[in-house]
Amino acid sequence: MIELRNLSLSVGDTALLQDINLSVATGETLALLGPSGAGKSSLARLLLRLLEGQPSRTLRHKARHRGFHWSGQAIVAGTDVLSASVGQMRHLRGNQIGLITQSLSDALNPQLTMRAHVAEVLALHQITDITPEQVFATFNLPPELLERRPAYLSGGEVQRVLIALSLLPKPKCLILDEPTAALDPANQALTVKAMAHGRAQRAQILITHDPALALSVCDHIAVLDQGRIVETGTPRDLQQQPQHPKSRAMIQQPRDTAPGTAAAPSGPDVLRVHQLSHSYGARPVLRNLSFSLRAGECLAVLGPSGCGKSTLARLVAGMEPLQSGQILWSEATRPARPSPRPCPGPCPCQIGYVSQFPHRALTAHFSVAQTLAEALSLSQGRLRWLLRPRHSDPATLTAICNALTAVSLPTDAPFLARLTRDLSGGEAQRLCLARALLVQPQVIIADEPTSSLDQCAAAEVIKTLSDLKQRAAISILLITHAPAVAQALADQQLTLRQISPPPAAMLRRADQGANVEPTPSLIHAAFMGDRPVRRERS
Known part of the structure; x- marks a missing residue:
C-alpha cells in the first residue's frame, strides 16, 4: 500500500533523505524511529506533497536551487505522489492518505468549534450515517468538547480530535507524525487506543523518537539517521540484537539520562x-x-x-x-x-x-x-x-x-x-x-x-x-x-x-x-x- 523506492530529498545542497526504500502493506504499522532532525517529519510531509519544491530532474542548476527537490518514487495507495498532479493530490489527501501532524497548534481552525470541524469533514467526504456526537462517542472523546474552540483544548484533547478527524474518511494509508510526543502517560494511552481503531484496514507509518512506543505498537521498525535507513527489523529483533550503533543507542538507552541537581538554593x-x-x-x-x-x-x-x-x-x-x-x-x-x-x-x-x-x-x-x-x-x-x-x-x-x-x-x-x-x-x-x-x-x-x-x-x-x-x-x-x-x-x-x-x-x-x-x-x-x-x- 505504501512503497518508497530510492527516495531522496534535499533542500538546496543539503541532503535530508537519501535512498529510502520501504514498503508497508495493508494491516501493517511501520515505525520510523530516529533522533530529532533525522528527516522523519520531512518524509511525512513529502508523502502528502506538502513541501514546496520540484523534482530534481527538472532543475538545471541544483547548486543554485534553495528550495526542496526530490528524486525516486513514493507510491501511496497506488499513486506515485511525487509525479501526481495537483488535482490528484487533492483527491488523495484525506480520502486515501491521512496525516496526523506534529504541529498540533496549527492543525485546527482557531475560529471553528469542534462540532464545526467534525461537520466540515463529514460534509467534505459525504458521510451521512454518523453525527458529531456519535463520532466523539466512537473515539472516546468527552461530548462537552464539541462546543469548544481549539484555544480551549489541551494538547492531549487536540491530538485525539485530530486522530478522529483523520480516521473519519477511513483512509487506506495513515501517517502519524509524533502523535504522543507532548502528551502525559494517560493521554498517550488514549491516543494509542485511538490509533488502533480500524488499523487492520489500512497501512500506517508511525514517525517517532520514542523507542518504547515503536516497540509496543508496530510490526516493523526502520531506524533513520542523518537521512538514511541504517537498520530495519521486527521489534523483537531490534530489541534483542540491534546491529547498528544508532539502533543500540536509541533502543537500549537508559530512560533517565538527565543529570541530577545540587541542593536547592537559598537565594532571594x-x-x-x-x-x-x-x-x-x-x-x-x-x-x-x-x-x-x-x-x-x-x-x-x-x-x-x-x-x-x-x-x-x-x-x-x-x-x-x-x-x-x-x-x-x-x-x-x-x-x-x-x-x-x-x-x-x-x-x-x-x-x-x-x-x-x-x-x-x-x-x-x-x-x-x-x-x-x-x-x-x-x-x-x-x-x-x-x-x-x-x-x-x-x-x-x-x-x-x-x-x-x-x-x-x-x-x-x-x-x-x-x-x-x-x-x-x-x-x-x-x-x-x-x-x-x-x-x-x-x-x-x-x-x-x-x-x-x-x-x-x-x-x-x-x-x-x-x-x-x-x-x-x-x-x-x-x-x-x-x-x-x-x-x-x-x-x-x-x-x-x-x-x-x-x-x-x-x-x-x-x-x-x-x-x-x-x-x-x-x-x-x-x-x-x-x-x-x-x-x-x-
Whole structure:
C-alpha cells in the first residue's frame, strides 16, 4: 500500500533523505524511529506533497536551487505522489492518505468549534450515517468538547480530535507524525487506543523518537539517521540484537539520562504568585494557585493534560491578561538600562520563553539566523521597526553560533539560511530554546522543552538548563509531563490537578521529601524592594 523506492530529498545542497526504500502493506504499522532532525517529519510531509519544491530532474542548476527537490518514487495507495498532479493530490489527501501532524497548534481552525470541524469533514467526504456526537462517542472523546474552540483544548484533547478527524474518511494509508510526543502517560494511552481503531484496514507509518512506543505498537521498525535507513527489523529483533550503533543507542538507552541537581538554593525570591485564578469562559482552569520561585531555582509544574500548565506559563510570561490574583516580580528582574517606556512588570528581555508549540512561536519566513538576530537586537535595543534583523556582524554571528551550539544545533551556513517553517519539530523546539538563551535571561519559562526531542537531545538540553541554573543563577519555571525530567532538573515541584473536583496544588521541595502546602506567611509577607511590581486586573 505504501512503497518508497530510492527516495531522496534535499533542500538546496543539503541532503535530508537519501535512498529510502520501504514498503508497508495493508494491516501493517511501520515505525520510523530516529533522533530529532533525522528527516522523519520531512518524509511525512513529502508523502502528502506538502513541501514546496520540484523534482530534481527538472532543475538545471541544483547548486543554485534553495528550495526542496526530490528524486525516486513514493507510491501511496497506488499513486506515485511525487509525479501526481495537483488535482490528484487533492483527491488523495484525506480520502486515501491521512496525516496526523506534529504541529498540533496549527492543525485546527482557531475560529471553528469542534462540532464545526467534525461537520466540515463529514460534509467534505459525504458521510451521512454518523453525527458529531456519535463520532466523539466512537473515539472516546468527552461530548462537552464539541462546543469548544481549539484555544480551549489541551494538547492531549487536540491530538485525539485530530486522530478522529483523520480516521473519519477511513483512509487506506495513515501517517502519524509524533502523535504522543507532548502528551502525559494517560493521554498517550488514549491516543494509542485511538490509533488502533480500524488499523487492520489500512497501512500506517508511525514517525517517532520514542523507542518504547515503536516497540509496543508496530510490526516493523526502520531506524533513520542523518537521512538514511541504517537498520530495519521486527521489534523483537531490534530489541534483542540491534546491529547498528544508532539502533543500540536509541533502543537500549537508559530512560533517565538527565543529570541530577545540587541542593536547592537559598537565594532571594524573584517571583511570587498569590491566589492566581483563571477561566476560559465558564470553564475554570486555575484556582487559588500560590507559589514562589527563588533565584537559581527550578520549579517544575506537572499534571495531566488540560490541568492548566501552559496557561500558567503564559500568565507568568505576561502573554495573557490576569483575571484574578497577583504575580509579583522582584527588582532584580527589572531592566538595568534606562528605558523610555518603563515596563509594568519585568523587562521582556529578562524573561526567556520557550513555547510548547515552537512553529507557532517562530516567524515562518525568517531564517534561523534572522530569528536569533532579531532576538539579540531586541535585547540590546538595536532593532528598528519594519527592518529585518541583520546577522552579518561578526559579534552577532558568534553569539548566534554559541546559542545554537548550546542546544546541539548545527552552525553551518546552510542551516543558518533555512527557513523556520522547514525545520522539524525537534529543531524548532531547540531553536526556541536557543532564542531564549541568547538574550541572557534571568528567568526562563520553558513549556515542554523536551517533548519533541529524542532521549539524547533531551539530556543535552536538560544539562544546558542545569548548567545555567547552577552557574548563572537563572531561575527556571519548567512545564513538563515527564516526571523523570522534573526529578532531574527541579528543586521543587508543583503538581496540578483538574478543576473538577476542586483542584489542589501541592508543593514538594526536593530537600523536604514530602508534600506540603505553600506557607501563607511567605506569600503574604512584604516583598523585597521599595516598588514591588504587580500585575492585577484593571
